[in-house]
Amino acid sequence: MGIRYWIYKKTGLKLRKNLGYSIQKTPSSSSINDVPPATIIVDNHLDNDHQSAYISPKSMVCPQVVIDNDCTVDDHSYIISGLVKNTKIGKYCSIATNVTIGADRHPTDWLSTHPFQYNDTDNFKPLKITTIGNDVWIGANVVIITGVSIGDGAIIGASSVVTRDIPPYAIVAGIPAKIIRYRFNENIINKLLKLKWWDSEYHFHHKNEIDFSNIEKAVEQIEMLKNKDKVV
Numbered sequence: 042m043g044i045r046y047w048i049y050k051k052t053g054l055k056l057r058k059n060l061g062y063s064i065q066k067t068p069s070s071s072s073i074n075d076v077p078p079a080t081i082i083v084d085n086h087l088d089n090d091h092q093s094a095y096i097s098p099k100s101m102v103c104p105q106v107v108i109d110n111d112c113t114v115d116d117h118s119y120i121i122s123g124l125v126k127n128t129k130i131g132k133y134c135s136i137a138t139n140v141t142i143g144a145d146r147h148p149t150d151w152l153s154t155h156p157f158q159y160n161d162t163d164n165f166k167p168l169k170i171t172t173i174g175n176d177v178w179i180g181a182n183v184v185i186i187t188g189v190s191i192g193d194g195a196i197i198g199a200s201s202v203v204t205r206d207i208p209p210y211a212i213v214a215g216i217p218a219k220i221i222r223y224r225f226n227e228n229i230i231n232k233l234l235k236l237k238w239w240d241s242e243y244h245f246h247h248k249n250e251i252d253f254s255n256i257e258k259a260v261e262q263i264e265m266l267k268n269k270d271k272v273v
């Protein structure tokens with residue numbers, strides 16, 4: 042089975058050479074469980090500033106994910122299945138099945154909404170970057186509209202459609218997604234945003250010293266470990 046047909050079967054996307062797409066395999070994604078690499082599509086219509094994909098070797102992007110140009114997936118994040126385009130994904134994100142993040146917009150006021158109308162000079166391509174922070178949990182079947190920014194620590198409920206920016210540590214759900222509540226109180230959220238635990242490795246190296254299920258204690262313990270290192 043050819044790769045184009047495989048993508049068509051998995052995603053419904055029909056890729057034809059004369060639409061200017063080429064397909065590359067990621068060199069080294071999916072290290073967490075040694076899963077085969079995801080598929081990366083590079084769109085040849087894009088200029089060099091918008092032609093990159095960085096998948097951290099410490100992330101896991103399953104083969105059922107189509108990564109379309111200009112994406113970053115940072116350390117320890119994983120994505121099970123779906124389409125991700127023009128999106129920067131932070132560290133420690135858990136992204137479930139059948140998600141669509143940063144997908145193309147189509148013209149609503151042209152002759153047709155279909156891409157057949159595009160050419161090199163008159164191309165409908167609003168390349169807004171979608172941003173997913175660190176420690177974001179995205180539930181199954183979520184759609185995140187292009188250009189939206191999801192704050193660190195946010196949770197997106199199953200089958201939500203996110204049309205607006207989401208603040209850090211908010212839990213949102215529904216169509217359009219609305220805030221249900223916050224994961225923690227304001228004081229803890231501010232401490233977490235300052236701590237940025239995802240940028241250090243204390244939680245790995247001192248796993249047995251941190252009470253992860255007690256947020257006040259966990260923040261305090263990581264702060265202490267950090268300060269101890271500063272003193273040494």
Ligand SMILES: CC(C)(COP(=O)(O)OP(=O)(O)OC[C@H]1O[C@@H](n2cnc3c(N)ncnc32)[C@H](O)[C@@H]1OP(=O)(O)O)[C@@H](O)C(=O)NCCC(=O)NCCS
Pocket residue numbers: 135137138179180181196197198199200201212213214215221
């Ligand atoms: C968003 C989520 C985390 C919220 O969990 P929670 O904080 O325990 O929220 P609750 O179950 O108490 O629900 C609070 C309210 O939000 C609503 N709600 C919860 N999840 C919702 C969703 N996905 N879509 C729409 N409404 C939702 C509930 O109906 C409830 O409404 P009510 O107050 O009018 O009764 C959870 O519902 C969810 O969607 N988890 C994702 C599951 C998933 O996709 N897993 C994939 C494998 S990783």
